[in-house]
Amino acid sequence: MDFTLTPEQEALRAEVRAWLTANIPDEWVNQIVGRADVPRAEAYDFMRAWQRKLYDAGFIGLTWPKEYGGRGLTFMEELIVQEEMALAKAPPILNILGVGMAGPTIIAYGTEAQKSRYVSKILSCEEIWCQGYSEPNAGSDLASLQMRAVKDGECWVISGQKVWTSLAHVADRMMLLARTDPDAKRHKGITYFLLDMHLPGVTVKPLKQLTGDAEFNEVFLDNVRVHESEVLGGVNNGWAVGLTTLMYERLALGFGLQVRLRIALDGVVDLARRMEKDGRVITKDRIMRQKIAQLWIETEALKYTGARGITKLLKGEMPGPEASSGKMIWVDTHQRMQELAMEIEGPYSQLTRGSDWAVEGGLWQYTFLRSRANSVEGGTTEIQKNIIGERVLGLPKD
Amino acid sequence: MNFGFSEEQELLRATARKFFENECPSTFVRARMEEPGGVTDEFWTKLAEQGWLGLVYPEEVGGTGLGFVDLVVLMEEMGRASMPGPFFSTVLLGGLTILEAGSTAQRKEWLARIASGQAKVALALTEPSARWDAAGVTATAREEGGGFVLSGTKLFVLDAHIAEAIVVAMRTRESGRPEDGVSLFLVPRDARGLEARLLPTMDQTRKLCEVKLGDVRVGKDALVGTKDGAWPAIDRVIQRATVALCAEMCGGAQKVLDMTTDYAKIRIAFGRPIGAYQGVKHKAADMLVEVENAKSLTYYAAWAVDENSPEAPLAVSMAKAYVSDAFRRAAGNGIQLHGGIGFTWEHDLHLYFKRAKGSEFTFGDATYHRERVAQLISL
Numbered sequence: 001m002d003f004t005l006t007p008e009q010e011a012l013r014a015e016v017r018a019w020l021t022a023n024i025p026d027e028w029v030n031q032i033v034g035r036a037d038v039p040r041a042e043a044y045d046f047m048r049a050w051q052r053k054l055y056d057a058g059f060i061g062l063t064w065p066k067e068y069g070g071r072g073l074t075f076m077e078e079l080i081v082q083e084e085m086a087l088a089k090a091p092p093i094l095n096i097l098g099v100g101m102a103g104p105t106i107i108a109y110g111t112e113a114q115k116s117r118y119v120s121k122i123l124s125c126e127e128i129w130c131q132g133y134s135e136p137n138a139g140s141d142l143a144s145l146q147m148r149a150v151k152d153g154e155c156w157v158i159s160g161q162k163v164w165t166s167l168a169h170v171a172d173r174m175m176l177l178a179r180t181d182p183d184a185k186r187h188k189g190i191t192y193f194l195l196d197m198h199l200p201g202v203t204v205k206p207l208k209q210l211t212g213d214a215e216f217n218e219v220f221l222d223n224v225r226v227h228e229s230e231v232l233g234g235v236n237n238g239w240a241v242g243l244t245t246l247m248y249e250r251l252a253l254g255f256g257l258q259v260r261l262r263i264a265l266d267g268v269v270d271l272a273r274r275m276e277k278d279g280r281v282i283t284k285d286r287i288m289r290q291k292i293a294q295l296w297i298e299t300e301a302l303k304y305t306g307a308r309g310i311t312k313l314l315k316g317e318m319p320g321p322e323a324s325s326g327k328m329i330w331v332d333t334h335q336r337m338q339e340l341a342m343e344i345e346g347p348y349s350q351l352t353r354g355s356d357w358a359v360e361g362g363l364w365q366y367t368f369l370r371s372r373a374n375s376v377e378g379g380t381t382e383i384q385k386n387i388i389g390e391r392v393l394g395l396p397k398d
Numbered sequence: 399m400n401f402g403f404s405e406e407q408e409l410l411r412a413t414a415r416k417f418f419e420n421e422c423p424s425t426f427v428r429a430r431m432e433e434p435g436g437v438t439d440e441f442w443t444k445l446a447e448q449g450w451l452g453l454v455y456p457e458e459v460g461g462t463g464l465g466f467v468d469l470v471v472l473m474e475e476m477g478r479a480s481m482p483g484p485f486f487s488t489v490l491l492g493g494l495t496i497l498e499a500g501s502t503a504q505r506k507e508w509l510a511r512i513a514s515g516q517a518k519v520a521l522a523l524t525e526p527s528a529r530w531d532a533a534g535v536t537a538t539a540r541e542e543g544g545g546f547v548l549s550g551t552k553l554f555v556l557d558a559h560i561a562e563a564i565v566v567a568m569r570t571r572e573s574g575r576p577e578d579g580v581s582l583f584l585v586p587r588d589a590r591g592l593e594a595r596l597l598p599t600m601d602q603t604r605k606l607c608e609v610k611l612g613d614v615r616v617g618k619d620a621l622v623g624t625k626d627g628a629w630p631a632i633d634r635v636i637q638r639a640t641v642a643l644c645a646e647m648c649g650g651a652q653k654v655l656d657m658t659t660d661y662a663k664i665r666i667a668f669g670r671p672i673g674a675y676q677g678v679k680h681k682a683a684d685m686l687v688e689v690e691n692a693k694s695l696t697y698y699a700a701w702a703v704d705e706n707s708p709e710a711p712l713a714v715s716m717a718k719a720y721v722s723d724a725f726r727r728a729a730g731n732g733i734q735l736h737g738g739i740g741f742t743w744e745h746d747l748h749l750y751f752k753r754a755k756g757s758e759f760t761f762g763d764a765t766y767h768r769e770r771v772a773q774l775i776s777l
Contacts, residue, residue, distance in 0.1 A: 001467050001701045002400045076399055269777070283777045286769075293768035296775060297695070297716045304694035307401040315402070325687040386676070388683035393659045395673035395682060 005080070013080050019057055020088040028091050040366075041213055044170060047094035051125040060099065061123040064107060069120030075310050086259035089266070097167060098122035098129035100256065102175050105245045106194070109233035118173070118194065130171035132162040132195065132219060133242065139164075140383045142177075143186040143239065147221065149178040149193070155225040156180070156193070161218060164377070168204045168217040171197050175245060177238050190238035194230045201225075211369045246379065257330045258302050264334065264367070265299050268292065268341050271364070275344050282344050291340055298333045302326065325392075328384045331374045338364070338371040401697070403471060411471045417448065418479035424746045430482040431602035435560050437483030442515050451489055452513025455497060460510030465704040466638060470645040470697060477649025480749045482603035484518050486646075487556035490639045492519030495565045499582055499623030499631035508563075508584075519584075520561035522552035522609045523632065530636065530762045532629045533576035537611060539568035539583060546570075546621075548583060548591075548614040554760075558594040558607035561587055566611065570626050577629040582622035589614050601752035637714050640761045641703050644696040644717045647725040647757050650750045651689045654732040657747065658682060661736055672735075681731055688724040695720050712774040719767035725754040 005013065028046070054060040055069070062078045064070020071077070084090075093099060103122040106114055121127040138145035147160030158178050168174070174195040181189030197204070201224035206214035233241035272282040272292060282288050306326060341364040342349040353362035375381040389395045403411070421444060430436050445451050454469050455461025476485065493512045496504055496519065511517035527534050537550020548568055558564050563586050571579030587594060591614040594607045623631055659682055662673030672678045695717040702713040729751040733740035740747045758764070 001403065001697065003701065005399065079399075269775075272777075283772075289772040289777055290765065290768045292777060293719070293771040293775070296771060297720050297768070298691070300698075300716055301691040301695050301720060304401065304698045305691055307399070308690075308694055308697075311400055311402040314400075325683075325690055328683075328687055329691065382676070382680070385680040385683035388686055389673070389679035393655075393673075393679075393682055393686060395659065395662055395679050396671045398674055398676060398679075 005076075009076060009080055012077055013084060016059055016081050016084045017088070019059065020084060020090055023053060023057070024088055024090055041215060043091075044094060047091060048125050050091050051093040051095060054093065055124045060093070061103065064103065064119065064123065068107065068115055069123045075313050079307075079310060082256065082259045086262040089263050092256075092260065093125070094170075095122060095125045095128050096256075097131050097175075098127070098173075101131060101245045102129040102173070105175070105192075105241060106232065108244055109192075109241050111229075113229065114194065114232065127172040128167060128170050129173045129175065130165050130168045130197070130219075131245070132165060132168075132174040132176040134164045135161060136163050140380050142242075143190070145177055145179060145190065147176075147178040148182070149180045149191060149226070151180075151228075152225070154228050156191075156228060156231075158193070158195075158221050158224045158226055161220050163218050164207075164216050165204075165219045166216045166377070168197070168219050169206050169214070173197060174219070175242075177242050180238075181236050184236065187239040189236055190242070191235050192232045192238035192241040193226055194232055195221075195224070195226060196230075199224050199226070209370075210372070211366055213366075257334075258299070258306055258326075261299050261302065261330060261334055261337070264337055265295060267364075268295070268337055268344070271341060271360070272344050275346070275348075275359070277344075277346060288344070291343075295333060295337050295340065298329065302329050302333065305329070325384075325388060327378065328381055328388070331381055334374055335371050338368040342368050403467075407468055407471050410468065411475060413448075414450075414472050414475035415478070417444075418475055418481065422479045422481050424480070424749065427480050427482055427603060427749060434596055434605070436557070436603065436605045437560075441483065445485065446513065446515030449513075451485070451515055452509065453489075455493070455509050455513055459497075459505050460513040462513075466641055466700040467697070467704055469642055470700040473642050473645035474649035474652070477646035477651075477753075478653040480603055480650060480653075480746070480753055484520075484557035484560060484605075486639070486642070487520050488512055488518045488561070490642050491521035491523075491556065491635065492561065492563075492565050494635045494638060495521050495582065495631065496584070496622060498634050499628055500584075501622075504584065504622060517563070518557065518561045520555055520558040520564045520607075521635070522555045522558060522564050522566040523636075524552065524554045526551060526553050528554065530766065531576065532580055532632075535567050535569050535576070535580050537566070537568050539570050539581060541570075542615075545615060545617045546583065548585065548611045548616065550611050552609040552611070555594070555607045555609045557605050558587065558609045559596045559605065561594075563587060564592070564594070564609060565622060566609070567628065567632060579626050580629045580632065581625050582628040582632070583616055583620045584622050585611075585614060585616055585620060589616065591615070599756070601749075601756040603749065603753065604756050636761055637710060638703055640714050640718050641696065641699045643757055643760060644692070644699065644714075644721045647721045647754065648689065648693045648696050650753055650757075651685075651692060651721075651725045651728040654728045654747065654750050655682070655685050655689055658685070658732045658735050665737075678735055681735060685728050685731055689728060692717075692721045692724040712771065715767040715770040715774065718761060719764045719771060722758045722764040722767070725750075726758055729754040 058071055059081050061070040062073045062081060063075055066072045099122060103119055106118050133142055135145050149156040149158045174197055176193040176195040177190055179189050180191040201222040203220040205218045207216050207218060208214045275282045277285055345359050348359045351358040352365045390397055449462045450472060452461035453464050457463040493509060496508045525534055525536060539546040539548045563584055566583050566585055568581055568583060569579055570581040573579050585592060591612040593610040597606050597608055599606050662678050663671055665672045699713040699717040702710040733747050733751060739745050
């Protein structure tokens with residue numbers, strides 16, 4: 001057991017720290033307390049520019065191969081950069097689904113042409129990606145998806161509907177799962193496509209969420225012609241490819257979301273120092289101290305459980321139970337953290353953006369509401385528990 | 399960075415697991431529960447032969463010279479076996495206090511004998527106030543005739559009734575600061591005026607005593623460490639012993655999870671193994687998440703203690719707060735998922751359930767340590 005870094009890693013830490021100090025815009029630092037872990041519409045342009053800046057400086061895609069815009073480093077270097085981002089309260093990136101899922105999946109399964117065509121543009125934020133998995137009748141039960149793809153010459157003709165598609169309204173590309181063999185068993189007849197969102201027949205309709213924002217969408221495909229070269233990982237092999245995406249999603253969660261959690265926690269602590277309850281500052285209230293300390297402990301637990309997973313990765317092992325539980329811990333901790341922010345604000349938690357009485361401009365009201373999606377998006381907590389129960393503990397399938 | 403165990407540590411784990419499966423099955427544990435001693439000479443000698451009684455003591459005093467990360471591996475396996483006996487009290491409380499505070503002569507005399515299994519030494523720290531901080535030390539030692547006279551009552555003292563000697567924490571000076579004025583004395587258990595009385599405990603694998611000191615006279619040479627200045631050493635002992643306890647608790651929690659998962663795979667209800675039902679499966683998944691987090695925080699605390707990291711006090715309190723809750727919940731859920739059989743005396747679950755309860759309040763419960771965390775992060 002050893003938490004010390006190599007001289008090269010120490011140098012990277014110093015380099016990224018100095019760079020972040022010089023490059024995070026002041027106006028961002030001043031308004032990001034408790035900032036959501038997902039991109040928010042009003043900040044899209046800012047986050048696009050920010051990601052480009054990170055790319056130019058070489059602080060994104062550290063583990064990706066050099067020939068596709070990455071740096072060919074290990075997860076340790078990635079961890080160092082993420083930790084520094086948390087300390088500096090760095091903004092999130094816009095192409096979060098591309099960097100977290102599409103890129104690694106294309107690197108794992110793509111043809112040379114696909115890798116050259118797509119990967120570096122994901123890192124540089126030239127092409128935004130969204131994820132076309134869920135359908136109106138296929139959510140947790142993803143294998144029941146019905147979107148159809150029929151071969152016609154060199155093209156697949158695809159029709160159907162996707163839903164809850166985050167960022168589809170700004171996306172250039174979609175990771176798309178469609179049924180290519182309706183006669184095969186549920187998991188067998190699915191193919192993974194790299195869909196150009198600008199093709200004729202693709203319609204995106206924003207869905208207004210309970211936050212009032214419209215960050216996710218319905219996506220309709222009406223006889224969209226997709227060239228066969230856009231199949232990723234082979235026809236009828238989409239289930240395996242799609243699961244890879246989800247595995248990377250969990251890994252990305254282990255890294256990135258722990259960082260966002262830390263930033264949110266620091267925000268909660270700051271909030272508690274400023275707010276009062278019954279005439280006393282919140283941080284002096286015995287019960288509130290207990291709650292804050294508990295969240296602090298759980299945030300640290302997530303970090304160290306993640307570190308155990310990373311150690312396995314560095315040794316060339318696949319992530320074990322530590323990694324698969326990461327999403328669950330994150331969700332639970334983050335939702336309670338947001339609840340606590342509301343409790344700290346007390347009656348002020350009712351006031352939102354637009355009121356000059358709102359605390360911190362109503363920022364926490366948005367992040368609180370947004371956090372309710374955490375236990376649904378990217379696989380519900382119930383599905384995560386099934387996965388842990390069945391694949392980690394070896395319990396029988398339902 | 400490497401947040402995993404070395405090959406040697408994995409080997410230690412495998413050796414220890416096999417050892418306890420052979421030497422400390424639940425029949426052995428249950429037999430020791432019924433006896434006041436809680437250990438057999440044969441078993442104690444075997445622990446010594448493995449080198450485990452001196453695992454964390456330096457080689458020059460007869461120990462193996464390993465660290466707390468190594469110890470954590472061993473403690474997890476001891477917790478898994480719900481091992482009874484005075485290992486914790488002797489090696490990690492009495493012995494560690496002599497190591498931290500004792501003179502070279504005291505260390506030489508006692509640690510080698512502890513490591514070889516010849517001596518058992520308890521630590522009497524807490525009192526009826528049940529406080530873990532320096533203010534809890536109110537029993538007094540007054541200087542008289544070139545020595546000291548000790549009087550007061552110590553409570554929740556592990557294994558005092560079978561110890562050859564007891565290290566007692568006494569107040570030797572009243573000052574504004576509770577940390578100032580605490581001294582340690584090494585007192586033979588058969589000293590005149592000392593009475594160690596075994597108390598009936600919920601967890602029968604842990605033997606707790608009341609130790610009454612009625613004007614016990616000791617010489618100057620009984621002093622362990624400096625007069626009035628023992629608290630920093632005690633603080634370090636508590637910190638280290640807490641890490642070891644957390645590891646033992648993690649081992650117990652993992653064992654409960656394993657028993658529960660195994661049972662859920664074979665117990666049939668409504669025509670299917672109960673583990674197929676989400677009501678059972680999801681609870682088991684929750685247990686796994688908590689057990690893994692508990693281990694992560696414990697391993698980090700062990701590393702921080704070994705490295706004398708400034709973060710060690712925070713790391714230890716984070717671990718104890720989390721592990722206290724996690725083990726209690728795992729043991730409770732284990733009983734629930736087993737149904738009626740889990741509530742029987744015959745089934746081993748209650749050993750872990752009771753161990754969880756006892757350990758929860760040893761060195762401070764989750765509430766106590768969350769408040770410490772709050773202080774250490776400057777809330």
